[in-house]
Amino acid sequence: MARVLITGASRGIGKGVATALHEQGHEVIATARSVSMLDDLPAAQKLQLDVTDQASVDQALAEAGHIDVLLSNAGATVRAPLETIPLTALSDLFELNTFGALRVAQGVLPQMRRRGTGQLIFMSSVQGRYVIPLIGAYGATKHALEALAETLAIETRHFGVSVHVVQPPAVASGGAERAQVHLDDTNPYRPLLDRLGPFRAAPVSVQEVADAVTATIAEGDKAPFRIPVGENAEAVLTARKAAPDTAPFLAAHLDW
Structure with a gap:
């Protein structure tokens, strides 16, 4: 069983994955x-961790000790057109969703690299x-x-570390x-x-996402790099891959 650190475990996807991994016998650091x-x-361990704060990350990882798997889950979204979104809101979103994820990965990689796994x-x-328009900042x-x-x-492949999205x-x-x-x-x-209704498919459940994560951990380095969750995700990503690059994806299908 793996020792798994999960960021953003207090609710939603993070909480669901933490619960599922615990039930399977993994050692969860929430x-x-x-x-x-x-x-x-x-959870085996519960720690305060703000992915946007380097000191918080350093402290949490020091307390966590050995980590086999990092699930970088902490994140948020914003609804706004890019013309009028406050740039501070966009900057904060990148700090959480993107830089925060890398900040924690940088913290755990040295120990993984030393162990070769x-x-x-x-x-x-x-x-x-x-x-998707109006959600482009998140995208x-x-x-x-x-x-x-x-x-x-x-x-990191050379050092025995596998990476998945x-x-x-x-x-x-x-x-x-x-x-x-x-x-x-x-x-x-x-x-x-009001024009975006047709592009909002029925959401998948937290359990479906948790199942995808637990399967990824079980497969280890044999798991694929990109892991779509649900038939809708697979269908839309296949359509995106097949679409020509002569116009933005969805543009021809959106009456705007």
Whole structure:
């Protein structure tokens, strides 16, 4: 069984994965910005960890000790058109979703490299491969995360570390409901929101994402690099791959 550190384990996907791994006998190190939010979570260790704070990361990893697998899950989303999104909001989103993920990976890699084994699993999204208008800021952070993950996969393979990105579509985790929204009724892009209904597929469950993560850990370095979650994710990513690059994906299908 593996010793797995999970960031953002207090709710949603992180909590679901932590519970599933515990039930399978893995040793879970659950982390969150507020450790009190982990009170009802079954875990071998519960630690305060803010992925945007280097001192917090250093302290948590020192307390965690041996780590076989990192599940980099902490993240958030924002709803806003790029013309009017506050750049501070965009910067904060990159700091959490992208730089925060790399910050923790940098912290765990030395011990994995020394042992010659380890696994980095990044929670991405189908939007790591294409974008949806008004959610483009989130997509940009996941595009960047996948570029970093792919680079890490090449760089760390020599040291026995495998890297994977999990790509769910929308997830019934409450994350969308917690999103920051910078789009009121006076915004010129507000009518676009009503055109996006056909592009919002039924969300997958947290359990489906947890199943994908537990399977990835079980397969180890035999697991694929990119792991779509659910039939909808596989279908839309296949369509994106087949689409010509002469126009943005979805543009021809969106009446706007």
